[in-house]
Amino acid sequence: MGEIIKVGMADLQVTKYPNSLTTLGLGSCVGICLYDKKTKVIGMAHVMLPSSKQIRNNKNKNKFADTALILMIEEMKKKGTVPRNLVAKIAGGAKMFNFNSNSESMNVGQRNSEAVRELLKLLKIKLIADDCGGNFGRTIIFDSENGGLQIKTIGHGIETI
Amino acid sequence: MANSIEFLNDIILDVLKEIGNIGAGNAATSLAKMLNKKIDMDVPQVRILEFKDVPSLIGGEENLVVGIYFNLEGDLTGSFMFLLDKESALALLNMMMPMEFTEFDEMCNSALKEIGNILSGAYISSLAALTNLKISISVPSISYDMAGAILSVPAIQFGMVSDNVLIVENEFFDDDKFDLIKGYFLLVPELDSYDTLLKSLGV
Numbered sequence: 001m002g003e004i005i006k007v008g009m010a011d012l013q014v015t016k017y018p019n020s021l022t023t024l025g026l027g028s029c030v031g032i033c034l035y036d037k038k039t040k041v042i043g044m045a046h047v048m049l050p051s052s053k054q055i056r057n058n059k060n061k062n063k064f065a066d067t068a069l070i071l072m073i074e075e076m077k078k079k080g081t082v083p084r085n086l087v088a089k090i091a092g093g094a095k096m097f098n099f100n101s102n103s104e105s106m107n108v109g110q111r112n113s114e115a116v117r118e119l120l121k122l123l124k125i126k127l128i129a130d131d132c133g134g135n136f137g138r139t140i141i142f143d144s145e146n147g148g149l150q151i152k153t154i155g156h157g158i159e160t161i
Numbered sequence: 162m163a164n165s166i167e168f169l170n171d172i173i174l175d176v177l178k179e180i181g182n183i184g185a186g187n188a189a190t191s192l193a194k195m196l197n198k199k200i201d202m203d204v205p206q207v208r209i210l211e212f213k214d215v216p217s218l219i220g221g222e223e224n225l226v227v228g229i230y231f232n233l234e235g236d237l238t239g240s241f242m243f244l245l246d247k248e249s250a251l252a253l254l255n256m257m258m259p260m261e262f263t264e265f266d267e268m269c270n271s272a273l274k275e276i277g278n279i280l281s282g283a284y285i286s287s288l289a290a291l292t293n294l295k296i297s298i299s300v301p302s303i304s305y306d307m308a309g310a311i312l313s314v315p316a317i318q319f320g321m322v323s324d325n326v327l328i329v330e331n332e333f334f335d336d337d338k339f340d341l342i343k344g345y346f347l348l349v350p351e352l353d354s355y356d357t358l359l360k361s362l363g364v
Contacts, residue, residue: 009213009309009316025222025309028317048313048320063320096314097230097302108317137310139223154225154306 004141007031010063012045014075017144026092026138028109030065030116033089033140034072034125035147036081042144043072049108050115065115069123088125089149089161090116091140093132109133129161176362178207180291181329184284185346189333191283195276196256198335206330212316215308215328219246219345222309227265229277230314232299233285236357239350240315241285241298243277244308249342256335256342265305274301284346292361315349 002018009029013021017040023031026046034043045068049055052064061067073083093113113132120127131138131151141150150160185205193200208218216222227250229243245253253276254262254269262269278301289296304311319326329346350358 009313010320011213025216025307025313027306027310027313029313048317094310096228096304096306096311099232099299099302135304137307137313139307 002144007044007046009046010048010060012043012062012068012072012075014041014043014072014079015144016041016079020144021142022140024139026140027094027096028092028112030090030092030109030112030132031138031140032065032069032072032116033091033142033149034076034086035089035142035144036076036085037087037147038082038085039080040144041076041079041081042142042147043076044140044142045069045072047112047116050111065112065119069116069119073123083123083125086125087128087147088120089129089142089147090120090127091131091138091149091151091161094134094136094138096135096137098135131159131161173359173362174209177209177327180288181205181207181327181346181348183291184287185329185331187283187287188280188331188346191279192276192333195279196335198256201334203332203334208328208330210326210328212312212319212326215312215316215326215347218328218330219244219308222307224308225305226308226311227273228304228306228311228314229274229281230302230304231278231281233296233350233354234299235289235296236294236361237288237296237350237354239348239354240318241281241349242311242315242345242347243281244311244345244347245273246343247305249344250305253342270303270305274303277301277303280344281346288348292358294357294361315347318351319349 007013007023021044023046032045047065052067093109139152148160152158189202225247227245231241233239327348333342
């Protein structure tokens with residue numbers, strides 16, 4: 001058994017078999033997981049916001065979907081990944097609090113997951129599993145052996161996608 | 162440049178801490194009135210923390226917590242959250258109602274929303290009185306889930322501005338020190354509101 005490496009908020013980690021990656025308590029943030037079947041290199045990013053553009057405080061590249069994804073692919077290349085072998089799984093993007101108002105900030109979970117899907121399409125990375133939305137948190141564990149992504153919730157069960 | 166918590170000097174920090182202190186004191190008084198019980202309070206711990214360190218303060222990202230969330234409205238915009246761990250939330254419910262609660266149902270949710278509303282209202286009105294600003298809170302919204310997931314909401318809002326948050330940790334006791342309630346207030350003003358807040362304090 002390899003070690004389980006924790007990915008914090010606005011953080012990204014890349015590792016390879018036999019290690020796995022986890023992020024705890026994802027809410028409106030999105031966990032982006034990339035898997036290379038050939039080399040068994042995996043990457044996980046815990047992004048908070050859709051885009052680094054138009055935001056003044058954008059020094060932390062891991063915080064934004066656009067910059068984190070590109071950085072993650074670069075890191076994976078260093079471990080021998082060829083980008084066209086990559087597939088993606090995403091989870092998170094929940095709406096934790098329910099307000100009647102359609103204020104933009106309350107829908108950030110949805111905006112996050114939509115932005116990630118768009119970016120993956122742009123980068124021609126196939127999205128093979130998608131567990132986003134709802135009003136509950138998720139803990140995710142990404143296995144480098146088969147690319148399985150286990151999702152644990154409070155009151156909404158455990159599943160592997 | 163005073164629009165980010167990172168640049169706050171010790172004097173401003175002390176002012177913010179004092180606000181936290183007074184706000185929490187008022188919240189304790191309201192709690193005592195509501196329960197018709199003597200409520201003691203420890204000196205609140207006021208901290209400026211990085212968002213990523215907040216979950217560990219309340220038992221880790223996966224610890225079950227109740228978050229009661231408000232939008233700030235008026236001269237100050239942003240959000241405000243009252244956080245309780247599961248045990249404290251149940252203790253509070255049991256103090257309030259003559260039944261034994263072990264799990265959360267709809268009635269618990271609305272009772273907790275109401276408590277959150279009263280406590281947060283007391284906190285915010287002392288902030289308003291001190292700063293001479295008009296501030297009100299929206300209707301509450303409640304969530305019971307993992308701490309990391311609940312905290313992601315203010316963290317994202319604040320993520321656009323800064324990576325730090327003002328957090329006030331409070332311990333309330335009833336008079337026989339039997340029930341201990343640990344609650345946290347998180348004040349998350351938007352960028353422009355930071356300037357407003359500091360200006361109104363004469364900083």
